[in-house]
Amino acid sequence: MPREPYSPRAFVGKILSLTSGFFFELGFILFVILLVLGITSVVTFVMSLVG
Amino acid sequence: MFRLRDFKIVFKDLSLLLMLIAVAMLLPALVGLFYADSQDALDDFLVTAAITGAIGAAGYFLIGRTQEMALKHAIALIVLFWPIAAFFSSFPILTTGAAPSFTDAYFESMSGWTTTGLSTISGNVESFPHSVNLWRGMLQFMGGIGVILISIIVLAQARTGSESISLVASEFAIGERIRPSIWGTAKILMTLLIFFLIVCSIILLIAGMDPFDALFHAMTGLATGGFSTYSHSIAHFQSGTIEIATVIVMMIGATNIAIHFAVLSGNYRELLFFRNIEVRSFVAFLLIFSAAGAVWLTSLTSLGSMEAINESFYHIVSAMTTTGWTVASGGDLSASYPAVFLLTLAVCAIMGGHSVSTAGGIRQIRVALIIKSVWWHIKKTLLPSTVVFPRSYHHIVKKTVTDSRMTDIYVFVSIYLLMLLISTIVVMAHGYPLEKSFLESSSSLTSLGMGFGIASTAAAEGVKAMLIIDMWVGRIEIVPVLLFFASFSRRFK
Numbered sequence: 169m170p171r172e173p174y175s176p177r178a179f180v181g182k183i184l185s186l187t188s189g190f191f192f193e194l195g196f197i198l199f200v201i202l203l204v205l206g207i208t209s210v211v212t213f214v215m216s217l218v219g
Numbered sequence: 220m221f222r223l224r225d226f227k228i229v230f231k232d233l234s235l236l237l238m239l240i241a242v243a244m245l246l247p248a249l250v251g252l253f254y255a256d257s258q259d260a261l262d263d264f265l266v267t268a269a270i271t272g273a274i275g276a277a278g279y280f281l282i283g284r285t286q287e288m289a290l291k292h293a294i295a296l297i298v299l300f301w302p303i304a305a306f307f308s309s310f311p312i313l314t315t316g317a318a319p320s321f322t323d324a325y326f327e328s329m330s331g332w333t334t335t336g337l338s339t340i341s342g343n344v345e346s347f348p349h350s351v352n353l354w355r356g357m358l359q360f361m362g363g364i365g366v367i368l369i370s371i372i373v374l375a376q377a378r379t380g381s382e383s384i385s386l387v388a389s390e391f392a393i394g395e396r397i398r399p400s401i402w403g404t405a406k407i408l409m410t411l412l413i414f415f416l417i418v419c420s421i422i423l424l425i426a427g428m429d430p431f432d433a434l435f436h437a438m439t440g441l442a443t444g445g446f447s448t449y450s451h452s453i454a455h456f457q458s459g460t461i462e463i464a465t466v467i468v469m470m471i472g473a474t475n476i477a478i479h480f481a482v483l484s485g486n487y488r489e490l491l492f493f494r495n496i497e498v499r500s501f502v503a504f505l506l507i508f509s510a511a512g513a514v515w516l517t518s519l520t521s522l523g524s525m526e527a528i529n530e531s532f533y534h535i536v537s538a539m540t541t542t543g544w545t546v547a548s549g550g551d552l553s554a555s556y557p558a559v560f561l562l563t564l565a566v567c568a569i570m571g572g573h574s575v576s577t578a579g580g581i582r583q584i585r586v587a588l589i590i591k592s593v594w595w596h597i598k599k600t601l602l603p604s605t606v607v608f609p610r611s612y613h614h615i616v617k618k619t620v621t622d623s624r625m626t627d628i629y630v631f632v633s634i635y636l637l638m639l640l641i642s643t644i645v646v647m648a649h650g651y652p653l654e655k656s657f658l659e660s661s662s663s664l665t666s667l668g669m670g671f672g673i674a675s676t677a678a679a680e681g682v683k684a685m686l687i688i689d690m691w692v693g694r695i696e697i698v699p700v701l702l703f704f705a706s707f708s709r710r711f712k
Contacts, residue, residue, distance in 0.1 A: 197471070208509045
């Protein structure tokens, strides 16, 4: 299959896609960290009241 | 059945890999020059590189033409690569004086290649030359990439149907081809990993590490290996920002490469609403065990609530990603935490990270499917026999689960737990208590690498040997070792 000719626009598009994809992934990981820490804190607090 | 001509095929490829390792050894020598390490340390790397390269070249050119690789050759290559690579890679660690004996140097080298991170010499790591530390980091990064790459390329080259290697390829990308061609997939993987190495180094640099530490921890974190340039691991930094940054690096390393590729290509749905089965499973267990761990640490130790939450969360992430970094002030976790928390860490490591990642353990896909299979079994029992219900899950695309796939999973888990039992017994036979023996064995087998008080220079040679074997077979998921030895039998002519 013949390779596509080099296109600066396509290259920049790929870089932007990669960057936005990475920041989405980073945002998801931070969301998970906050979610887990938040719920863990709530559970620990509730158990300290019960305990 | 394995014959002499089969060994030629395997050793030719091993020789090629040895030449690549020899080239890789030149980088620590260069870095050592930059940091003004001793001339002896530089010489050790250069001499070892020369000898390794010469042996590799001799093997490659003397063996000559060989036949095409078949499945048994691919399996032999995967099985033999780790002990042989670890052997040659251990010499710089030994000759520079970082390790007091060959066993300790080999232990460190195997721990590097298998991305375990368990060490008998980590107490002195701050005194190692920069060249030696960089080599330790490189071993883990190469080990992390290598396990994915070798398996894709080698197993794909083997002329066989995909079903027959489902056990061997269970962690590997046969089902995860990102591109139609294997070389295309391999190129994408290398690009992704180099991209993440650069990005994670920048994240750690911004968090406050110096450039060498940032690069080192990016390499060992992405590889979910857990080596550090400090004997107290991440606890050395005493920084919440660095802890969060290292959590990010660990979670990137333990995520399925196919998920990374999907998201970086714009398929955000894979993560949204926890659609992917492994993401869902990983986060669910992370939540459950972090919360439980925090409650136990609050009630069973003198830690305050905030410290308990922080240390529980960090160590559970470290265990589930099988990285092994710690934020505990002491080196021996068994002295810092109650038994129930240590057992939880072992269970998390046994479950492990995502498949097709650098993480170890049984892997989340198997854990999730085992749990689902229990539910399917309940449905099948309670519903009328004429009812047909789908057994499927979402991972990039919707996938159906067959009985054959579930059998493979149950066989694998059985063998894994049997290996853990054998290792625990062998370590106990050297006089160690049950709890520590189990924890240290699980730490080695799952590539976790957290120390529980056994692995040290003073440990018996038999214990070190058992843990080395655990690291080796755990990295390649045991089954290839069984297949390798079985291939010598006349039954499989």
